[in-house]
Amino acid sequence: MFDLAGKTALVTGATGGIGGEIAKVLAQAGAKVALSGTRAERLEAVAAEIGENAVVVPANLADTESVDGLIKAAEEALGGQLDILVNNAGITRDQLAMRLKDEDWQAVLDVNLTSAFKLARNSLRGMMKRRHGRVINITSIVGVTGNPGQANYAAAKAGMIGWSKSMAQEVAARGITINCVAPGFITTAMTEELGDAQKEKLLAGIPAGRMGDSKEIAAAVLFLASDEASYVTGQTLHVNGGMAMI
Amino acid sequence: MSDVADRVKKIVVEHLGVEEDKVTENASFIDDLGADSLDTVELVMAFEEEFGCEIPDDAAEKILTVKDAIDFIEKANS
Numbered sequence: 001m002f003d004l005a006g007k008t009a010l011v012t013g014a015t016g017g018i019g020g021e022i023a024k025v026l027a028q029a030g031a032k033v034a035l036s037g038t039r040a041e042r043l044e045a046v047a048a049e050i051g052e053n054a055v056v057v058p059a060n061l062a063d064t065e066s067v068d069g070l071i072k073a074a075e076e077a078l079g080g081q082l083d084i085l086v087n088n089a090g091i092t093r094d095q096l097a098m099r100l101k102d103e104d105w106q107a108v109l110d111v112n113l114t115s116a117f118k119l120a121r122n123s124l125r126g127m128m129k130r131r132h133g134r135v136i137n138i139t140s141i142v143g144v145t146g147n148p149g150q151a152n153y154a155a156a157k158a159g160m161i162g163w164s165k166s167m168a169q170e171v172a173a174r175g176i177t178i179n180c181v182a183p184g185f186i187t188t189a190m191t192e193e194l195g196d197a198q199k200e201k202l203l204a205g206i207p208a209g210r211m212g213d214s215k216e217i218a219a220a221v222l223f224l225a226s227d228e229a230s231y232v233t234g235q236t237l238h239v240n241g242g243m244a245m246i
Numbered sequence: 247m248s249d250v251a252d253r254v255k256k257i258v259v260e261h262l263g264v265e266e267d268k269v270t271e272n273a274s275f276i277d278d279l280g281a282d283s284l285d286t287v288e289l290v291m292a293f294e295e296e297f298g299c300e301i302p303d304d305a306a307e308k309i310l311t312v313k314d315a316i317d318f319i320e321k322a323n324s
Contacts, residue, residue: 128288170284 002226005030008082009225010074012061012119013089015042017188018138021214022086022221027053029222031084034074061089061115062107071122081126084225087116087160088138090153097151105152112156117163120178124171133176134225137164138217141184141240157182161236168234177233181220184240186212208241250297250323251316257292258312261285271313289315297323 009026013019014035027033027050035043035050040058047054055077059066075082090112093104120135127133142150143157161180168178185191185202191211194202203209220239223229238246255269264279275281275289290306293299293315299322301309309315 125291129291174284 001228002029002222004084004222004225007031007084007225008034008075008078008080009084009086010034010036010057010071010078010082010119010123011086011088012036012059012070012116013138014046015039016088018183018186018214018217019086019088020046021218022088022138023054024050025215025218025222026084026086026225027051029226031225032078032080034078036070036074037089061111062091067115067118068122070119075126081130082123083127083130083132084134084136085119085123086136086138086221086225087119089115090138090140090156092150092153094149094153096149100151105155108152109156109159112153113159113163116160120163120167124167124176127176128171128174131175133171133174134229135164135167135176135178136221136224137161137178137180138221139180139182139236141182141238141244144182144236144238144246145244164236165234172233175230177224177229179224179229179232179234180236181217181224182236182238182240183217184212184238184243186214186217188214206241206243208243210241212239212241248316248320250319251312253296254293254312254315254319257296258289258315261289261292269312271316272311274311276310293319299323 009031011019011023014023015037023033023035032053034055034057035047036057036059037043038060043056047056057074057077059070061067093108116137137160139160140157142154143161146154164178164180217239220237258269259266262279262281273279275286290301294301297319309318
């Protein structure tokens with residue numbers, strides 16, 4: 001099950017906790033994985049952990065030229081056309097809506113929504129020719145439920161679900177699937193910073209009684225990337241310990 | 247018939263799975279040959295590959311018939 005031997009993949013935001021884990025799991029399943037992110041040194045470290053199945057393609061998704069050239073750069077580094085795109089990179093600029101600055105709205109939409117769409121669009125050409133492709137977008141529970149202080153982030157993540165469904169319908173007959181994975185609260189460097197009181201309150205809302213592990217997100221991505229998931233498209237797979245059942 | 251026309255028609259036949267005699271110069275990809283909008287995008291990609299030329303989006307939108315494709319490619323390659 002879930003054998004990705006001979007496949008190529010690009011994971012954006014591969015320096016983060018979730019992105020790094022996704023890259024590792026895809027490589028373990030046999031895929032050759034291109035790791036993208038802004039921090040070149042950290043990328044090299046993740047690549048070294050993975051071994052020979054990893055290549056590094058640094059890119060800043062806030063930069064238009066970097067976004068437009070990324071699929072080509074990844075395919076060159078991988079030595080072949082892209083089979084699996086995982087749009088995992090994302091930024092936050094949290095603020096109450098009333099105080100949210102235009103530039104913080106725009107920055108989050110540019111990176112989390114627009115760059116992800118462009119990367120998917122730019123990878124479709126090769127996938128259409130080969131009648132096979134997988135696009136997996138890491139959205140968020142917040143894109144479906146909303147969250148105070150995250151109007152920009154929620155909008156971008158909801159938008160991602162919207163374009164995924166449209167694109168999925170366009171290319172379904174060509175053997176290409178487009179899906180989203182929506183994590184709930186996952187243990188990462190970011191959530192580690194929460195205080196005990198905050199954590200307690202948070203856990204009260206999660207039936208599983210614990211935060212998720214990035215491995216549990218990577219497993220969902222692996223399934224959607226596999227040939228076994230060929231009839232699943234336009235869906236959002238929620239991985240949240242039961243925190244929201246949608 | 248020109249060499250370009252032959253090659254264009256061959257691509258259309260292969261790609262849309264239609265009978266060769268239906269692929270006349272005036273045949274419209276969508277109205278006469280049963281293509282959907284994504285098929286037309288793929289046809290343009292196939293033409294680009296076959297003839298080693300680039301067909302910009304605004305030109306691609308105007309390629310509606312077999313003749314449109316032949317004319318564009320002959321002009322681009324001349």
